[in-house]
Structure formats: structure tokens, C-alpha cells
Amino acid sequence: MHQCLSVTEIFTHICAILSTQGARGDLASLARTCRAFHGPATEALWERLDDIGPLFDPMEGDLYEFEEPRSHLLVLPRSTRWCNLWELTFNRPATATDLAKFKARASRVRYLSVQLKFDDSWWEILSKLQALATYTDYPFFSKLLELRIDEFATSQYDDIPLDLSRLGPFATASLHHLHFNFSFYDNHSVTFFTDFVRRFPSLLDLRVQIPLYEDVVFPRSFEDMVPNWDALQRVEIAVHYREQLQALSRLGHLERLQIGILFCEGIPDEDIARSGGFPKLRDLSVQAGAKFDLCIRFLSLLRDTPLCNLGVETSTISPDGLSQLFDTLTRHVNPRSLEILRVRDNRRRFEGLPPLVDDPYQLHSLQPFRNLRTLILQIPFVSTLLPILSLGQFAPSLTTLQLGYFGAVIPAYFEPKIHIQELAAICQTFPRLTELAIPVDASKPAEPSPTQAHAEQQTRLTKLSVSMSPIDCTSEVALFLSDAFPNLESLHASQLSCGPSRPRAFNWTDQAPEWHKAWQKVMHWLPVLKRARAQERSRAFSSAPP
Known part of the structure; x- marks a missing residue:
């Protein structure tokens, strides 16, 4: 037995x-x-x-969630893609066997996401992980390539500093990409961050959130903070000192740069003369706050740079300033490489702006960017037709054009003067245009003339987003747009409201149910008209003589 x-x-x-x-x-x-x-x-x-x-590769987060509290110590997903630290669970003291198992699993992780939270249980998990690291002489994440550290977004704990020294277990020599999306509340957190970055000798990508307060600054020397500073290929960081800007200008391998200019000093001519010119830079985003002149001076550091994507955001753009920006681009950027240009004025108040003129951009004497495909101008000056038509000399090959503010309340002074019938002139100025987003006046749409309709049929416009008054958003407007642009595949309408000088988001569902119904009519008419037009073409083809 x-x-x-x-x-x-x-x-x-x-x-x-x-x-x-x-x-x-x-x-x-x-x-x-x-x-x-x-x-x-x-x-x-x-x-x-x-x-x-x-x-167990395809069973992440399933096998490891037992009901028994002491059933497991710690688990990492075995996938080689992103690993979220919330998968870690500690329920009993660690043994030598547990540490060996954890090392085997952690060594497979390539991409790790850590979300810092202000919850006590989360800090207990992080403390235990730090305790595990103190008992071993090897890094847990030995093959980690990308580390993303995010701060838990909540307004309840905005002013509570975090003990970032507990992130020591995530330091590994193999790391290439570090994304530190954390709000620096004081210089103590900056000090920890600089010590933390020094542990990555192979770093190629450094992205750091811009500090919330002006008195929180990074060290003057970026070279001392990052061991292989000269090898960086992507940087997102704030600049407080002239020395930091000089260090950026010496990066010869930099391909992507997002910079926030926070200092008040100017950029002297000798720094511009000594600049390396960013020979490999392809993607550039500049945030200058109220210092538009510093933005122009920074762009002067370029030397026939092969930029493909450029974004500029300040709060002090004027018509003369925009013309100065275009002139700087023609002198310092390779005109054959630029494909995307984004300019945004993020001011909160619009009072005191100069009056509009007929042609504020003065683009007739500038070298055109013939490969520019996307142009986004979120500025309060594009409200008449003539300046828009003058952009055709600067960017004749545009396929995507977005003008004005969407989803914001603006003063009545900047109410658009572009009539809905003038969209045809814009499409004729940019013959390759396929996407257009623009605020219009649709108060009295009329039937297009035969000559105008024939010209509009030659356009390639397939996606149209218009911002107009809610009382003008009717089915007749949708009918006019469908007849005027027969190739249209997508039509989106949003409200343009003239009110206080401070922009705000508009919730049309709560504040204007009539606008919601009118908007639904617009979205309903387009597919109906397209089906009817297809049936007419089919009948015309079948009745045609052989």
C-alpha cells in the first residue's frame, strides 16, 4: 500500500x-x-x-496576483518591453533565493517606468527595494536601456518634496535614455538629480522637466553633470546660465533638442561666432517665455542646420517679430530641410497689441522654404486674407496649414475677417494643401459661381477644420463646404467665441446645447452628401453613350 x-x-x-x-x-x-x-x-x-x-511571457500580471498574502515576494513582468513598477509586490522578508530570482527577472527588463507617488504604501515598496539593493553587490536592472520617472500628478501634494535618494537601485551603467518628468520644488532635489545622472556613463538621451520656480536652477556646467555630455543625441532641459547655453552649442551629435530659456542675460556675439552650429540637429523646440529676442538670438547659433521640425513658443510675438523670425530662419536654417514649422503665442492677455496691417510679414524678399509641408501659426494676427496669401511665397508646397486659436475665448478685436467663401483663394495659393484648420466668418454663405466651383475642384483639400460662431454652424454651411470642396473626407467644426481677454477652455456640451445640436448636423451632412454625389456619378456613367 x-x-x-x-x-x-x-x-x-x-x-x-x-x-x-x-x-x-x-x-x-x-x-x-x-x-x-x-x-x-x-x-x-x-x-x-x-x-x-x-x-509566462504572455501572462503578465495574471499568474502573480495570488489571494494568499505570503504566496510571493516580488514579481517583474518577463516582457522585454515596458515594465511598470506597480507590478512589484512585497509581502515577506527576502531570502537569498528570492534575491537570486529577482536578479534573474530584473536583468531581463529593458524599459522601466517608475511613477512616484505620495502614498505611504508606495514609499514602503520603494524602501524595501532599496533595502534589497544594499544586500547585493550587483545592479538589479543590469540591461536597462530606458528609464522613465514620472511624478504622480495631483494638486493635493503640490508642495511636498520627495526623497529622491531612494531611486538609487535604478542606477545602471547600460542606460541610454533617461526621462525625468519630475517637478523640481527646491535645489535639494536638483542636487540629487545631478548625482543621479552621474551614474549613467552611456547616456545618449536626457529629458528633464523644466522647473516650476525660477529660483530652482541646474548647475552652471552641464559637462560636469553628465559624464558623456559630448555624445548626447537628444536633450530636453531648461537653461538658466550662459555657460549652459555654450555647452549646448558644442554638442556635435545632437539630433533632437527641446530647450526652455529662463535666464535674463543676452547671448553675446562672440558666443554666436563660436557656436558649432548643431550640424546634425533635426528637431528643435524653443520655449522662451516673454524673451522673444533671446529666442531669435538662439536661432542665430545655427549654421545652415538641417532642421526638419522647428517649434517656437513665446508670449511676446508681434507682426514685426514674426517677420524677424522668418528672416532668421532663411539665414541660419537649410531651406531644403525644413518640413514642419510651429509658432505659438501663449500670452494670457491680448491688450496693448499693435493694430493689424495689410501685409505684416513682409515675405516678398525672403528665400522660400520649398520643402515646408506643415505650418502652424497660433498667433493673434492672422485674421485677414492678405497676410495668409503672402505666406504662399514663403511656403509654396504646404500640405497642412493651421491658423489661429482653437478651443479658446479671444477678444472681439481679433474676430476673424476671413469669410468662408475666401477659403478657395487659400487653397489656390497652396495647390498641394490637403489639411486646413482656420477660424472663419460663415454668416452668409453663398452658392459658388461656376468658375469658382471649377477652380475649387482642382484642390486636394481632404480635411477641413473650421472655427466659427455657433449660430453660423448650420447644415447650409456644411452643404456649401461639401459643394465647394468635393474631395473633402473630414469636416470638423468648433466654436469661436469672443469674450474676456483670458483664454479658457470651452465646454459646449454644458454651456450651449444648441451648438451641440448644430455641430451634430454638420457632421451628419457630409457623409450623406458624399453618398448622394457618388450615386449621381454612377448614374451619369451608366447613362453615358458608349
């Missing part, structure tokens, strides 16, 4: 037999039903996890 075995012993024997015979598929099926076992039974399964590890 055989000796009676417990459930744990039977389960252990089954695991041993299946693993030795190579029946990994059967063992995986058995592991999926492990929720029925508790306590020692799951401990037996843990003894075999290292043997059947590859079987």
Missing part, C-alpha cells in the same frame, strides 16, 4: 515530472490553474519558476 501524500507533495511531484520530461506546455496549463492552490502549493510552484520562465 502506498504512503498517503499531501496535496503539496503531489503538486511538487507533478511539477518535477512535467519539467524533466520537457512538457512545458502542460506545465504552463497547470500553472494557470494555480489560483486553486494556496500556501505551500504555490511555494512549490515558485521552486520551478526559473525552469519554466519563458512560458
Whole structure:
């Protein structure tokens, strides 16, 4: 008579037999039903996890969530893609076996996302992870390539500093990409950050959130903060000192740069003369606050740079300033490389602006950017037709054009003067245009003339977004647009409201139910008209003589 075995012993024997015979598929099926076992039974399964590890790749977060509190110590998903630190669970003291298992699993992680939270349980998890690292002489994430550290966004704890020194276990020499999306509340957190970055000798990508307060600054020397500063290929950082800007201008391998200019000093001519010119820079975004002149001076550091994507955001753009920006681009950027240009005026008040003139941009004497495909101008000066038509000399090959503010309340002084019938002139100025977003006046749409309709049929416009008064958003407007632009595939209408000088988001569902109904009519008319037009073409083709 055989000796009676417990459930744990039977389960252990089954695991041993299946693993030795190579029946990994059967063992995986058995592991999926492990929720029925508790306590020692799951401990037996843990003894075999290292043997059947590859079987659990598609089961992230499922096998490891047991009801028994002491069933497991810590788990990392085995996928080689993103690993969120919320998957970590600590429920009992660590043993040498646990540390070995954790090292094996953590060494497979390539991309790790850490979300800092102000919850006590989260800091307990982070403290235990730091405690585990103190007992070992090897890094947990030995093959980590990208680390993203995010701050939990909440207004309840805005002024509570975090103890960032607990992030030590995530330092590894193999890291290439560091994204530090954290609000620096004081210089103590900046000091930790500089010490933390020095642990990555192979860093190629450094992205840091711009500090919230002006008295929080980074060290004057970026070279001392980053060991391989000269090898960086992507940087997102704030600049407070002239020395920091000089260090950026010496980066010869930089391909993507997002910079926030926060200092009040000017950029002297000798710095512009010594600039390396960013020979490999392809993507540039400049945020200058109220210092538009510094933005222009920074663009003067370029030397026939092959920029492909450029974004400029300040709060002091004027018509003369925009003309100065275009002139700087023609002198310092390779005109054959620029494809996307974004200019935004993020001012909160619009009072005191100079009056509009007929042609504020003065583009007739500038060299055109013939490869420019996308132009986004979110500025309060584009409200008449003539300045828009003058842009055709600067960017004749545009396919996407966005003008004005969408979803914001602006003063009545900047109410658009572009009539909906004048959209045809814009499409004729940019013959390759396929997407257009613009505020218009649609108070009295009229039927297009035969000559105008024939010209509009030659356009390639397929996507149109118009911002207009809610009382003008009717089915007649949609009918006019469908007839005027037969190739239209997408029509979007949003409200343009003239009110206080401070822009704000507009919730039309709560504030204007009539606008909601009118907007639904516009979206409903377009597919109906397209089907009717297709049927007419089909009948005309069938009735045509052979």
C-alpha cells in the first residue's frame, strides 16, 4: 500500500515530472490553474519558476496576483518591453533565493517606468527595494536601456518634496535614455538629480522637466553633470546660465533638442561666432517665455542646420517679430530641410497689441522654404486674407496649414475677417494643401459661381477644420463646404467665441446645447452628401453613350 501524500507533495511531484520530461506546455496549463492552490502549493510552484520562465511571457500580471498574502515576494513582468513598477509586490522578508530570482527577472527588463507617488504604501515598496539593493553587490536592472520617472500628478501634494535618494537601485551603467518628468520644488532635489545622472556613463538621451520656480536652477556646467555630455543625441532641459547655453552649442551629435530659456542675460556675439552650429540637429523646440529676442538670438547659433521640425513658443510675438523670425530662419536654417514649422503665442492677455496691417510679414524678399509641408501659426494676427496669401511665397508646397486659436475665448478685436467663401483663394495659393484648420466668418454663405466651383475642384483639400460662431454652424454651411470642396473626407467644426481677454477652455456640451445640436448636423451632412454625389456619378456613367 502506498504512503498517503499531501496535496503539496503531489503538486511538487507533478511539477518535477512535467519539467524533466520537457512538457512545458502542460506545465504552463497547470500553472494557470494555480489560483486553486494556496500556501505551500504555490511555494512549490515558485521552486520551478526559473525552469519554466519563458512560458509566462504572455501572462503578465495574471499568474502573480495570488489571494494568499505570503504566496510571493516580488514579481517583474518577463516582457522585454515596458515594465511598470506597480507590478512589484512585497509581502515577506527576502531570502537569498528570492534575491537570486529577482536578479534573474530584473536583468531581463529593458524599459522601466517608475511613477512616484505620495502614498505611504508606495514609499514602503520603494524602501524595501532599496533595502534589497544594499544586500547585493550587483545592479538589479543590469540591461536597462530606458528609464522613465514620472511624478504622480495631483494638486493635493503640490508642495511636498520627495526623497529622491531612494531611486538609487535604478542606477545602471547600460542606460541610454533617461526621462525625468519630475517637478523640481527646491535645489535639494536638483542636487540629487545631478548625482543621479552621474551614474549613467552611456547616456545618449536626457529629458528633464523644466522647473516650476525660477529660483530652482541646474548647475552652471552641464559637462560636469553628465559624464558623456559630448555624445548626447537628444536633450530636453531648461537653461538658466550662459555657460549652459555654450555647452549646448558644442554638442556635435545632437539630433533632437527641446530647450526652455529662463535666464535674463543676452547671448553675446562672440558666443554666436563660436557656436558649432548643431550640424546634425533635426528637431528643435524653443520655449522662451516673454524673451522673444533671446529666442531669435538662439536661432542665430545655427549654421545652415538641417532642421526638419522647428517649434517656437513665446508670449511676446508681434507682426514685426514674426517677420524677424522668418528672416532668421532663411539665414541660419537649410531651406531644403525644413518640413514642419510651429509658432505659438501663449500670452494670457491680448491688450496693448499693435493694430493689424495689410501685409505684416513682409515675405516678398525672403528665400522660400520649398520643402515646408506643415505650418502652424497660433498667433493673434492672422485674421485677414492678405497676410495668409503672402505666406504662399514663403511656403509654396504646404500640405497642412493651421491658423489661429482653437478651443479658446479671444477678444472681439481679433474676430476673424476671413469669410468662408475666401477659403478657395487659400487653397489656390497652396495647390498641394490637403489639411486646413482656420477660424472663419460663415454668416452668409453663398452658392459658388461656376468658375469658382471649377477652380475649387482642382484642390486636394481632404480635411477641413473650421472655427466659427455657433449660430453660423448650420447644415447650409456644411452643404456649401461639401459643394465647394468635393474631395473633402473630414469636416470638423468648433466654436469661436469672443469674450474676456483670458483664454479658457470651452465646454459646449454644458454651456450651449444648441451648438451641440448644430455641430451634430454638420457632421451628419457630409457623409450623406458624399453618398448622394457618388450615386449621381454612377448614374451619369451608366447613362453615358458608349
